[in-house]
Amino acid sequence: MKEYVLDKPLTEDFLKFLEHFGTVRFLDQLKKPYFSYEKEHFISIKGFVGDSNVEVRYKKEFHDLVGDYFHLLLYYYDQGEHGISALKGQEESIRKKMKIRLDPPQENGT
Amino acid sequence: MRDRAMGPALQSDQPNLIYLNNAATSWPKPPAVLEEVANCLRQPLHEPGRTTGNGSMDYPSAARESLAAFFHADPAEHYIFTQNATDALNLLIHGLVKKGGVPFHAITTELDHNSVLRPLTTLVHEGAISLSVAPFTDNTISLTAIKKAICPETSLVVMTHGSNVLGSVQDIKPIAEYLNANDIFFIADGAQTAGHIPVDLSDIPVGAFVFTGHKALFGIPGIGGFFISEPDAIAITRQGGTGTDSRILTHPSDMPMRFESGTPNYPGIASLYAGIRFISSTGLEIIGKKTRDLTRLFIRELKNRPGITLYNDAPDLPVVSFNIKGIDNHEAGYILARAYNVITRTGLHCAPLVHERIDGGKGCIRASFSWFTTRNEVTTAAAAIREVAESADTQVRSI
Numbered sequence: 001m002k003e004y005v006l007d008k009p010l011t012e013d014f015l016k017f018l019e020h021f022g023t024v025r026f027l028d029q030l031k032k033p034y035f036s037y038e039k040e041h042f043i044s045i046k047g048f049v050g051d052s053n054v055e056v057r058y059k060k061e062f063h064d065l066v067g068d069y070f071h072l073l074l075y076y077y078d079q080g081e082h083g084i085s086a087l088k089g090q091e092e093s094i095r096k097k098m099k100i101r102l103d104p105p106q107e108n109g110t
Numbered sequence: 111m112r113d114r115a116m117g118p119a120l121q122s123d124q125p126n127l128i129y130l131n132n133a134a135t136s137w138p139k140p141p142a143v144l145e146e147v148a149n150c151l152r153q154p155l156h157e158p159g160r161t162t163g164n165g166s167m168d169y170p171s172a173a174r175e176s177l178a179a180f181f182h183a184d185p186a187e188h189y190i191f192t193q194n195a196t197d198a199l200n201l202l203i204h205g206l207v208k209k210g211g212v213p214f215h216a217i218t219t220e221l222d223h224n225s226v227l228r229p230l231t232t233l234v235h236e237g238a239i240s241l242s243v244a245p246f247t248d249n250t251i252s253l254t255a256i257k258k259a260i261c262p263e264t265s266l267v268v269m270t271h272g273s274n275v276l277g278s279v280q281d282i283k284p285i286a287e288y289l290n291a292n293d294i295f296f297i298a299d300g301a302q303t304a305g306h307i308p309v310d311l312s313d314i315p316v317g318a319f320v321f322t323g324h325k326a327l328f329g330i331p332g333i334g335g336f337f338i339s340e341p342d343a344i345a346i347t348r349q350g351g352t353g354t355d356s357r358i359l360t361h362p363s364d365m366p367m368r369f370e371s372g373t374p375n376y377p378g379i380a381s382l383y384a385g386i387r388f389i390s391s392t393g394l395e396i397i398g399k400k401t402r403d404l405t406r407l408f409i410r411e412l413k414n415r416p417g418i419t420l421y422n423d424a425p426d427l428p429v430v431s432f433n434i435k436g437i438d439n440h441e442a443g444y445i446l447a448r449a450y451n452v453i454t455r456t457g458l459h460c461a462p463l464v465h466e467r468i469d470g471g472k473g474c475i476r477a478s479f480s481w482f483t484t485r486n487e488v489t490t491a492a493a494a495i496r497e498v499a500e501s502a503d504t505q506v507r508s509i
Binding site (some may be wrong): 027028030031032034036046048051053055096 | 441444445446448449450494497498500504
């Protein structure tokens with residue numbers, strides 16, 4: 001688990017961006033609007049809209065593959081529509097490596 | 111957006127912190143405790159046999175005398191200091207096994223903490239004991255349940271005096287009397303009860319009673335201990351310097367050195383001494399009444415509210431465990447801490463077996479109060495919990 005401090009407070013627009021990649025839960029009736037984001041095997045993020053702190057958790061077994069994923073989200077968020085397709089492309093490449101780890105090929109090639 | 115690569119804000123920097131995690135460790139401590147710790151460290155320590163100096167005060171002796179008066183059982187030398195209750199339980203359990211020398215049967219309960227369950231489970235795996243786990247009914251362990259578990263090979267019962275999840279105090283006196291009459295060693299874990307309710311060890315024939323310093327006794331973390339009625343029942347498992355008879359290479363068997371070696375945690379002992387003095391001067395009954403009132407108030411604020419499940423709505427201790435429908439307990443705890451400055455504890459609370467019974471093993475949120483908790487904090491925290499519960503069933507956006 002890591003806690004990051006961003007250079008700008010989180011916005012609902014960032015949550016709309018996250019929705020392209022995983023499941024966003026948004027509790028907007030609280031004292032501070034809370035969100036959690038989950039992307040299986042990749043990352044879970046939680047924090048509050050309007051805050052600069054976020055808590056990020058990675059799956060230990062895939063940390064070497066997804067350890068930079070949060071920074072990728074931040075980077076591609078700034079790229080707009082191009083960022084969405086670019087990140088999806090990167091995800092696909094990571095998923096292929098995960099698949100090999102989850103279901104390694106047999107020695108006889110099957 | 112970028113990550114500024116800085117650490118999170120310290121919780122102690124947050125204004126209006128509402129600390130409801132006193133069952134884990136009490137906070138704040140009485141100023142007199144902090145002052146005593148500082149006093150202890152301001153001068154060279156009083157260490158008979160380890161220094162030629164006089165030191166400030168013989169804290170270990172003073173603390174033992176305080177404990178003997180507090181728990182109404184002598185002699186003072188039978189109060190042993192350890193790092194914490196877990197350390198005390200390990201010393202007792204493993205010492206009993208070593209003393210016995212042959213495998214035996216032990217009993218614990220579904221309410222017990224991992225400080226009991228893990229040493230016992232380890233000994234089962236090593237073939238040193240067999241183990242039965244007595245179930246609870248209506249949040250308590252009855253003598254009937256213990257009797258049902260006893261067999262001819264039973265030599266040990268270890269059980270909690272007060273549940274850290276359900277807040278229920280167990281009636282250990284009839285259990286202690288029965289086990290004593292049947293020559294079964296009884297260890298009572300008073301980590302959650304010492305400092306909350308009167309414990310009269312002259313009236314409860316325990317083999318050993320374990321306490322910790324940093325919860326309701328208001329000491330600092332790193333100090334705990336136990337009272338033992340018959341020290342010879344437990345083998346010596348630690349040996350070292352005692353400041354006496356250094357020429358003799360076998361560890362002394364007289365008390366308290368039998369179970370204590372090396373330099374003690376003097377600041378911790380000083381804090382325990384001061385904590386007991388604080389409780390005695392304030393009044394244990396007065397403290398108990400206040401924390402019970404706070405607990406009842408908290409429960410009144412949450413009971414029968416939609417989406418909130420209370421796991422014991424009449425606890426004996428100031429411990430209230432609950433869940434919020436539609437939101438994981440860890441997530442709820444995070445929200446309460448970060449959005450409302452309400453500090454609780456979440457998860458299994460090191461007591462996995464009780465959670466299997468009450469919440470399917472998922473864990474829950476626990477709020478626990480102390481003398482220093484205020485009514486305003488309790489009502490503010492309850493309002494925050496209700497707000498989270500009302501919001502929890504909100505839309506989930508997904509691709």
